[in-house]
Amino acid sequence: MKNKIRNYIEQNKTALFKTIQELVQIETVVGNEMVGQAYMKRKFAEIGLTIHEVAPDYEELAKHEAFVDSEIPFAGRTNLVGIHHGVGDGKSLTLHGHIDVVPPEPVGNWTVDPWGAEIIDGKLYGRGAADMKSGLIANWFALKTLIDLAYPITGDVQLHSVIEEEAGGGGGALACLEAGFRTDGYISTEPHHFNTTISHAGIMYFRVKVVGRTAHAGLAHHGINAISKMYKIVAALEELNELRAQNVKFDLYEKGSGQSVHLNLGVLRAGDWVSTVPGGAMLECRIGFIPGESRKEIKKLIQETVARAVVDDDWFKAHPPEIEWFGWTTEPWYQDPEHSFVQGFLKTAGDVLGRDVKIVGRASGNDARFTQYYNGMAGICFGPVGENMHGPDENVHLESVVEVVNVFANYIIDWSESARENGETSG
Incomplete structure (x- = not known):
C-alpha cells in the first residue's frame, strides 16, 4: 500500500x-x-x-x-x-x-x-x-x-x-x-x-499603560512626556528578556526554536499630535515561559520588574503604571x-x-x-x-x-x- x-x-x-x-x-x-x-x-x-x-x-x-x-x-x-x-x-x-x-x-x-x-x-x-x-x-x-x-x-x-x-x-x-x-x-x-x-512554552500577553501630562510643544517644560516615561519600563523589560534568555532553559525548546523563552515588546502607541506633549503611552508585550513556571509566577515577575523600573521616579509615585493581562494565556x-x-x-x-x-x-x-x-x-x-x-x-x-x-x-x-x-x- x-x-x-x-x-x-x-x-x-x-x-x-x-x-x-x-x-x-x-x-x-x-x-x-x-x-x-x-x-x-x-x-x-x-x-x-x-x-x-x-x-x-x-x-x-x-x-x-x-x-x-x-x-x-x-x-x-x-x-x-x-x-x-x-x-x-x-x-x-x-x-x-x-x-x-x-x-x-x-x-x-x-x-x-x-x-x-x-x-x-x-x-x-x-x-x-x-x-x-x-x-x-x-x-x-x-x-x-x-x-x-x-x-x-x-x-x-x-x-x-x-x-x-x-x-x-x-x-x-x-x-x-x-x-x-x-x-x-x-x-x-x-x-x-x-x-x-x-x-x-506557556504564553501570556500583557499591556503597560503610562500617563503623562499634555502641554503645547512650545511649552513642553510644563508637560510630562509619557513616551519618555515609558522608556524606563521598556529598558527594564528588555533587560529582563536578556536575563531570561541566558538563564531559563528547556532542552526541547532549545532544540526546536534555538531559545527557550522570549519577552517580545510588540506594540507601542503614544501621543496624538506632533506639537503636543503626549499624555499617554501603551506598550503591549508577549512573554513565554517553560514547564515548571506558572502563570501566577510570570505575573508576579512582570509586576516586580515594572515596579523596580519606576521606584525612584516621583511622577510614577503619584501616577503608577497600570498592567493589564489580555489575549493569549496558556500554561x-x-x-x-x-x-x-x-x-x-x-x-x-x-x-x-x-x-x-x-x-x-x-x-x-x-x-x-x-x-x-x-x-x-x-x-x-x-x-x-x-x-x-x-x-x-x-x-x-x-x-x-x-x-x-x-x-x-x-x-x-x-x-x-x-x-x-x-x-x-x-x-
Missing part, C-alpha cells in the same frame, strides 16, 4: 499545489475567515465527508481554564469539522489546521504579492503559505488519497479547519473539542520542518513522548521519509496544546518546511508538503489499525 500511496501523490501533486495556491489567494486574516471556510467546505464535500459547522459560544467557552479571549466577536464565524467514518472500530484521528492568518503588513517589505501564491523555484509564496494553509490542504489531500484509492480505513478520521488560532484558539480548536469532536489522536500540521513537536504544554501515538507516528514518519524524525519543543504556541485537557487524547505537531512565517515573503517548500501528505496517509492506516490500549477510547 505504501507504494500505491506514493505513486498516487506523485501523479496528483500538481492538483495538490493548485489547491494550496487557491486557498492562499483567499484573504483570511484572523477575524475574517469565512470566505476561506466556504472554500474548505467545498473541499470537504468533494471527498464525501460528513460536515459539521461549529459556532463558538463565548459564554460557555469562557468557563474553560484554557480559554483565550481574542476580543474578536464570534458572530458569523464558524469552524468546520469533516468526518470520514471508518468501516470498523479502529482508532480515530484528527488532522487539524487553522484557516486564519496574520496580516501581511507592511506589504512594501514583500518582493511578491502576499496574496498571489506565486511558485518560484519550488517554493509557494504568500501569507499563510506555510502558517498554515499548506498544512490544512495536506491533511485533506492525505485523506483524499486513501478515499480515492478505496482503502478501507477502520477508524474515523476528522479534518478540522478552525478559526483564530493566531489569536489564541479559544473560538477555534477549543470550541471544536468542547463540542465533542474528539479523537484518540490529534495532529496539528504546523510548519515544523519534519520534526515532531510535543511541547510548547506550557507537554505531551508524553512515550505515548503509543507519538512512538507510532515516529516509526511511520521515519519509514516514509527514510530517516529518523526528531522530537522537539517550540517557544511558540499551537492548538495541539488543548489536547492535554481531554483524557485519552494525545497530540503532536508535524508539518512541512516553511520560511518567514509572520514575515515578508512567507513561503512553503512544496516537495516537503508532498512528503507530509505521504506520512499522514500512511499514518492514518497505521494508527487506525494499531492495537487499542487500556484507557484509549475512540472518539
Whole structure:
C-alpha cells in the first residue's frame, strides 16, 4: 500500500499545489475567515465527508481554564469539522489546521504579492503559505488519497479547519473539542520542518499603560512626556528578556526554536499630535515561559520588574503604571513522548521519509496544546518546511508538503489499525 500511496501523490501533486495556491489567494486574516471556510467546505464535500459547522459560544467557552479571549466577536464565524467514518472500530484521528492568518503588513517589505501564491523555484509564496494553509490542504489531500484509492480505513478520521488560532484558539480548536469532536489522536500540521513537536512554552500577553501630562510643544517644560516615561519600563523589560534568555532553559525548546523563552515588546502607541506633549503611552508585550513556571509566577515577575523600573521616579509615585493581562494565556504544554501515538507516528514518519524524525519543543504556541485537557487524547505537531512565517515573503517548500501528505496517509492506516490500549477510547 505504501507504494500505491506514493505513486498516487506523485501523479496528483500538481492538483495538490493548485489547491494550496487557491486557498492562499483567499484573504483570511484572523477575524475574517469565512470566505476561506466556504472554500474548505467545498473541499470537504468533494471527498464525501460528513460536515459539521461549529459556532463558538463565548459564554460557555469562557468557563474553560484554557480559554483565550481574542476580543474578536464570534458572530458569523464558524469552524468546520469533516468526518470520514471508518468501516470498523479502529482508532480515530484528527488532522487539524487553522484557516486564519496574520496580516501581511507592511506589504512594501514583500518582493511578491502576499496574496498571489506565486511558485518560484519550488517554493509557494504568500501569507499563510506555510502558517498554515499548506498544512490544512495536506491533511485533506492525505485523506483524499486513501478515499480515492478505496482503502478501507477502520477508524474515523476528522479534518478540522478552525478559526483564530493566531489569536489564541479559544473560538477555534477549543470550541471544536468542547463540542465533542474528539479523537484518540490529534495532529496539528504546523510548519515544523519534519520534526515532531510535543511541547510548547506557556504564553501570556500583557499591556503597560503610562500617563503623562499634555502641554503645547512650545511649552513642553510644563508637560510630562509619557513616551519618555515609558522608556524606563521598556529598558527594564528588555533587560529582563536578556536575563531570561541566558538563564531559563528547556532542552526541547532549545532544540526546536534555538531559545527557550522570549519577552517580545510588540506594540507601542503614544501621543496624538506632533506639537503636543503626549499624555499617554501603551506598550503591549508577549512573554513565554517553560514547564515548571506558572502563570501566577510570570505575573508576579512582570509586576516586580515594572515596579523596580519606576521606584525612584516621583511622577510614577503619584501616577503608577497600570498592567493589564489580555489575549493569549496558556500554561506550557507537554505531551508524553512515550505515548503509543507519538512512538507510532515516529516509526511511520521515519519509514516514509527514510530517516529518523526528531522530537522537539517550540517557544511558540499551537492548538495541539488543548489536547492535554481531554483524557485519552494525545497530540503532536508535524508539518512541512516553511520560511518567514509572520514575515515578508512567507513561503512553503512544496516537495516537503508532498512528503507530509505521504506520512499522514500512511499514518492514518497505521494508527487506525494499531492495537487499542487500556484507557484509549475512540472518539
